[in-house]
Amino acid sequence: MHGWARKLTGQALLTCLFVPLVAAGQGYPVKPVRIVVPLAAGGGVDSVARAFAQKYSEAWKLPVIVENRPGAGNIIGADYVAKAAPDGYTLLASSSSLASNAVLFRKLPFDAVRDFAPVTQFIATQLFLALNQKVPASNVRELIAYAKSQPGKLNYGSTGIGSGAHLISEMLKMDTGIDVVHVPYKGDAPLMPALLNGEIQFGFLTASAVLPHAKAGRLRALAVTGRTRVGTAPDLPTMMEAGVPNFEFESWIGLFAPAGTPGEILGAISAETARALRQPDIIARLPGWGGDAVGSTPEAFAARYRGDIAKLGKVVSEARIPLAE
Numbered sequence: 001m002h003g004w005a006r007k008l009t010g011q012a013l014l015t016c017l018f019v020p021l022v023a024a025g026q027g028y029p030v031k032p033v034r035i036v037v038p039l040a041a042g043g044g045v046d047s048v049a050r051a052f053a054q055k056y057s058e059a060w061k062l063p064v065i066v067e068n069r070p071g072a073g074n075i076i077g078a079d080y081v082a083k084a085a086p087d088g089y090t091l092l093a094s095s096s097s098l099a100s101n102a103v104l105f106r107k108l109p110f111d112a113v114r115d116f117a118p119v120t121q122f123i124a125t126q127l128f129l130a131l132n133q134k135v136p137a138s139n140v141r142e143l144i145a146y147a148k149s150q151p152g153k154l155n156y157g158s159t160g161i162g163s164g165a166h167l168i169s170e171m172l173k174m175d176t177g178i179d180v181v182h183v184p185y186k187g188d189a190p191l192m193p194a195l196l197n198g199e200i201q202f203g204f205l206t207a208s209a210v211l212p213h214a215k216a217g218r219l220r221a222l223a224v225t226g227r228t229r230v231g232t233a234p235d236l237p238t239m240m241e242a243g244v245p246n247f248e249f250e251s252w253i254g255l256f257a258p259a260g261t262p263g264e265i266l267g268a269i270s271a272e273t274a275r276a277l278r279q280p281d282i283i284a285r286l287p288g289w290g291g292d293a294v295g296s297t298p299e300a301f302a303a304r305y306r307g308d309i310a311k312l313g314k315v316v317s318e319a320r321i322p323l324a325e
Contacts, residue, residue: 028088028265032063035091035255038077040070048122048253048289049093055276056269066093073101073324075108082110086260088269091119096164096251099305103313104162106323112309117261118301120270121254122277123291126226127168127204128211129239130219135201140222140242143202147178154180157191157200162321165204167312168225168249170319172239175247195219207232207290225249232287253291254301266298 035053037046046068053064069077074097084090092098102112110116129140135154137143147154158166161184173180183200185191188209194200196218204225211233214221223242224230227250239247255273257266274295276282286293296304316323 028268029060029062031089032065033060033089033091034065034067035093036077036081037066037068037093038070038074039068041068044289045093045095045253051282051285052093052122052255052273052276055279055282056272059272059275074098075101075105078116079109081256081258082115084258086117086258086262088257088261088265090258091269092116092256093122093253094256095253096308098256099308100162100164100167100312102309103316104321104324106325113306115259116256117259117266117298118305119255119257119266119298120273121252121294121296121301121304122273123286123289124226124250124252124294125289125291126207126224126230126250127165128207128209128214128224128233128236129202129222130195130205130210130214131202131222132195132198132200133217133219134198135220137222138220140237140239140244143222144176144178144243147176147180151179152181154178154202155183155200156180157183157185157194157203159187159191160184162316162324164249164251166321167315168204170315170321171247171249172244174315174318175244228292230292252294252304253289254305263298270295270297270301 033056035049037049039045046066050066053066057064069080074094078092078094078098081090081092098112101108131137131143135143135146137146156169158169160166166182166184169182185194188205191203191205192209195203196213207230210221213219221233221236223237223239224233225239225248227238227248229236229238255269277293277295
């Protein structure tokens with residue numbers, strides 16, 4: 001074979017290998033896309049998923065359908081997507097419960113790391129450290145000092161064993177050495193009255209639960225749990241600013257695909273998400289969702305997701321939180 005022929009053959013081979021990769025990203029999608037929400041309709045994850053489904057549909061000129069598959073603590077919907085074809089046409093919109101379930105259950109029907117390809121993080125949400133007004137502390141350092149002076153006497157509340165509020169409170173115990181007692185409740189509705197009447201002394205709650213009472217002077221908001229301050233309460237420090245080094249916890253809502261989905265497809269969806277997050281109608285919805293826009297790359301979201309699993313796994317282990325069956 002002549003040199004030019006060998007060169008042409010090599011170029012043709014490279015072209016054959018390259019074209020499907022390009023097509024996977026540039027030709028996607030060519031049929032309707034389904035986003036599975038592992039929760040009932042009407043909640044925060046469902047609202048975010050439907051907003052982005054509409055944006056994807058407008059951009060792609062194809063139907064993007066949200067399908068609710070609730071049950072078993074988000075596991076049923078997640079398992080369905082984990083076992084779907086890795087072609088980008090079945091996606092999972094999930095909260096950070098996907099990461100916490102990975103360490104809170106003794107056994108899952110899927111592997112939370114190996115069976116999913118993180119696509120993008122839609123938003124990040126923070127919790128607020130809220131304090132009963134009768135506790136003699138005006139900031140986080142004073143709360144820690146007071147708790148250390150009263151070992152085993154202070155109660156903190158959460159929205160249930162294994163909830164974000166529970167895990168983050170155990171992180172605070174581990175990081176500061178305070179001895180406080182966990183009192184679980186079935187959601188924010190019974191937790192807030194318990195905090196206001198002094199049944200519990202503090203807790204980590206959502207912005208929507210804390211800020212109205214803090215502004216009315218019925219409780220004290222001390223700090224937020226993320227890496228940066230939040231726009232709805234810019235005067236509140238982060239926990240790190242307030243004196244607890246390396247203390248950071250953010251909940252999130254993000255998008256996942258089945259493992260093995262081509263990277264070009266993941267990148268295409270991520271890029272479209274970032275574009276949507278810059279649009280005024282999506283920006284206007286962020287306060288209602290209680291979150292900040294992220295729109296991360298697949299690589300950045302994968303690092304966040306795996307980092308959260310490792311961090312929460314350490315908390316569950318050291319706090320000896322019993323695993324669910």
